Amino acid sequence: MTETPAYDLECHGISKSFGSVRAVKDVSFNIPSGSFFSILGPSGCGKTTLMRMIAGFEEPSGGDIRIKGKSVLGTPPNRRNVKMVFQHLALFPMMNVFENIAYGLRCRGASNDEIKRRVQDVLERIALPDVGGREIHQLSGGQKQRIAIARCMVLDPDVLLLDEPLGALDLKLREAMKIELKLLQHQFNTTFIYITHDQSEALVMSDHVAIMNDGNFEQIGTPQALYHRPNTAFVAGFVGDSNRWSGKVTASDGTGGTVETAQGLTMQFTAGGGLRIGEGEAVEIFVRPEFINTVRAADAAAAPGDNHMDGVVDSLLFNGANSRVLVRSQTGELIEADVTLTGDGDLAPGEAVRLSWSAQHAMCFPRSGDA
Amino acid sequence: MVQKDVRRLTLILLFAPFAMWIALLIIVPHIGMVALSLREKVAPRVYEFGLGNYIDFINEPIYWNTLLRTGSMSLLVTALALLIGFPIAYYIAKIAGNRTRGALFLLCLIPLWVSDLIRAFGWILLLRETGVISTFLQWSGLVSGPIEFLYNDVTVIIGLVYTVILFMIVPLVSTLDGMDDSLVEAGYNLGGSGFTVLRRIIVPYAMPGIVSGCIVVFMLTAGSYLTPILLGGKNSSWFTEQIYDQFITRFNWESGAAFGFLLLAFTSTVIWLGLKLSGQTLANTVAKS
Numbered sequence: 001m002t003e004t005p006a007y008d009l010e011c012h013g014i015s016k017s018f019g020s021v022r023a024v025k026d027v028s029f030n031i032p033s034g035s036f037f038s039i040l041g042p043s044g045c046g047k048t049t050l051m052r053m054i055a056g057f058e059e060p061s062g063g064d065i066r067i068k069g070k071s072v073l074g075t076p077p078n079r080r081n082v083k084m085v086f087q088h089l090a091l092f093p094m095m096n097v098f099e100n101i102a103y104g105l106r107c108r109g110a111s112n113d114e115i116k117r118r119v120q121d122v123l124e125r126i127a128l129p130d131v132g133g134r135e136i137h138q139l140s141g142g143q144k145q146r147i148a149i150a151r152c153m154v155l156d157p158d159v160l161l162l163d164e165p166l167g168a169l170d171l172k173l174r175e176a177m178k179i180e181l182k183l184l185q186h187q188f189n190t191t192f193i194y195i196t197h198d199q200s201e202a203l204v205m206s207d208h209v210a211i212m213n214d215g216n217f218e219q220i221g222t223p224q225a226l227y228h229r230p231n232t233a234f235v236a237g238f239v240g241d242s243n244r245w246s247g248k249v250t251a252s253d254g255t256g257g258t259v260e261t262a263q264g265l266t267m268q269f270t271a272g273g274g275l276r277i278g279e280g281e282a283v284e285i286f287v288r289p290e291f292i293n294t295v296r297a298a299d300a301a302a303a304p305g306d307n308h309m310d311g312v313v314d315s316l317l318f319n320g321a322n323s324r325v326l327v328r329s330q331t332g333e334l335i336e337a338d339v340t341l342t343g344d345g346d347l348a349p350g351e352a353v354r355l356s357w358s359a360q361h362a363m364c365f366p367r368s369g370d371a
Numbered sequence: 372m373v374q375k376d377v378r379r380l381t382l383i384l385l386f387a388p389f390a391m392w393i394a395l396l397i398i399v400p401h402i403g404m405v406a407l408s409l410r411e412k413v414a415p416r417v418y419e420f421g422l423g424n425y426i427d428f429i430n431e432p433i434y435w436n437t438l439l440r441t442g443s444m445s446l447l448v449t450a451l452a453l454l455i456g457f458p459i460a461y462y463i464a465k466i467a468g469n470r471t472r473g474a475l476f477l478l479c480l481i482p483l484w485v486s487d488l489i490r491a492f493g494w495i496l497l498l499r500e501t502g503v504i505s506t507f508l509q510w511s512g513l514v515s516g517p518i519e520f521l522y523n524d525v526t527v528i529i530g531l532v533y534t535v536i537l538f539m540i541v542p543l544v545s546t547l548d549g550m551d552d553s554l555v556e557a558g559y560n561l562g563g564s565g566f567t568v569l570r571r572i573i574v575p576y577a578m579p580g581i582v583s584g585c586i587v588v589f590m591l592t593a594g595s596y597l598t599p600i601l602l603g604g605k606n607s608s609w610f611t612e613q614i615y616d617q618f619i620t621r622f623n624w625e626s627g628a629a630f631g632f633l634l635l636a637f638t639s640t641v642i643w644l645g646l647k648l649s650g651q652t653l654a655n656t657v658a659k660s
């Protein structure tokens with residue numbers, strides 16, 4: 001990130017309390033112009049409150065919000081050039097599509113000619129040029145979605161907020177809309193802030209993702225960074241799937257060493273997030289299924305990696321290219337590993353296998369209470 | 372087969388009370404009234420079929436003046452009830468918390484537990500020459516002599532608004548309750564001022580409730596008898612009073628029946644006009660709330 005005032009949105013130490021409950025705790029972040037930024041977190045983590053503060057529906061208890069470098073504290077929501085796509089879209093049912101999109105322009109006092117031109121223009125950009133005369137209830141879910149975005153984009157906002165707008169759609173449509181949203185964002189070249197609890201939405205669409213938990217940002221980074229180099233145990237556990245152990249470090253040089261899990265397994269680990277982990281610390285170890293190599297026990301000698309574990313295939317979870325195998329280890333726990341099932345000579349339940357993974361992929365974090 | 376018969380029997384049994392109510396208390400009496408109103412008295416105990424009662428109404432300005440007066444004052448009462456009731460309904464439905472909402476609704480309902488008559492007498496106690504307000508004003512030295520607040524149009528309108536406002540609030544609350552808060556927020560978010568949001572979003576959304584409340588309130592007001600008589604006295608010239616006079620004082624049932632029908636036709640026309648003007652239908656207003 002550069003130091004030029006190229007940030008569409010800057011938040012400095014934003015916090016919000018409801019009575020004694022602190023919903024958002026001292027959150028700071030900057031969003032560069034024209035990027036797709038997601039805030040990802042479990043429900044109740046404060047992400048909706050944060051967004052409502054940016055939109056102006058809630059006043060922060062502390063901190064500053066700047067849009068295009070100008071503080072908007074005390075500016076009412078209708079004077080902020082931040083538009084929002086609501087969770088249930090909030091299209092006005094008593095107006096048709098044209099009037100829904102024209103509403104914001106009319107509020108600005110635009111002339112009828114200008115309104116007509118701009119509404120038609122935005123309808124063409126979302127590839128729905130002929131729906132202007134339709135009523136809202138005549139639209140499909142995906143069309144409503146696009147109209148809700150068009151209704152905001154016609155006003156050229158500095159920032160567009162999206163509050164889990166895909167939640168109400170069925171799976172197929174949701175997958176399609178993910179790609180479409182990304183394309184729309186490119187087309188409009190406006191900063192999108194996307195709030196979601198669905199990590200695949202955040203990872204697929206975003207340039208940057210902030211992981212939010214319990215009112216704090218745990219980590220901000222590119223989707224790849226969050227996935228491969230999580231800073232905290234929460235991020236490692238929340239983003240993507242992981243096999244998870246807890247254990248105690250038996251030997252360490254600070255950045256890596258040996259750990260013994262509660263089940264009695266010893267493995268080589270790497271300290272996650274650039275942390276230093278000393279000997280004797282209670283830790284959690286995360287290993288992603290795709291980094292675990294599975295070979296039949298007969299070929300055990302060929303298994304690469306620093307860590308090994310023998311077990312028996314408990315079941316196969318077939319899901320095309322994302323198929324998985326569940327292996328029951330000698331100590332009785334179930335471990336997930338990704339496998340390629342070709343339909344020919346695949347593993348079968350009951351077979352003895354050896355799992356292996358490298359120390360680099362066994363990320364270790366100090367145990368942090370309940371995370 | 373048996374099951375089909377049972378189902379049909381259930382339907383008939385469930386429907387019977389309603390059908391009997393409609394038939395015996397609404398349709399039959401009204402047919403009787405129509406027949407009665409179309410009878411002309413030509414000599415003692417001699418009657419002829421004819422429109423004489425309706426012609427009398429048209430020829431006598433005091434009759435249709437009273438009807439027009441009743442109509443216009445009822446419209447005023449409806450408008451006032453809407454103006455006062457809408458903010459109350461909005462507060463109950465959208466701003467009050469869950470617990471206060473119940474309490475407020477109950478507060479609105481409490482006056483209904485007391486009969487119309489008692490409530491009207493309550494107003495009389497407050498407003499008459501020797502009533503609470505007059506006495507208080509004299510005691511505080513603001514006026515020198517007793518003041519009569521009763522028996523004028525303002526009092527009648529206040530009394531009527533008070534009696535009917537609940538029937539405006541209830542349908543409004545139920546319509547506004549169904550409105551997603553995010554619609555209002557979206558209205559602000561897209562740049563609307565408070566007034567724009569009210570005019571373009573809240574009122575259009577609440578239109579079915581507004582129209583249904585207005586219809587009920589207008590009907591109740593135009594057809595009310597006790598409040599105008601007790602609070603307005605002889606000056607009230609309410610049309611229901613004319614009907615009462617024809618039936619009871621003059622013992623002219625034929626004319627009374629004709630007046631009754633004219634009132635029904637008049638209010639129905641006003642409501643039809645109102646529905647046409649607001650672009651609503653009975654099906655999506657009264658039938659819904």
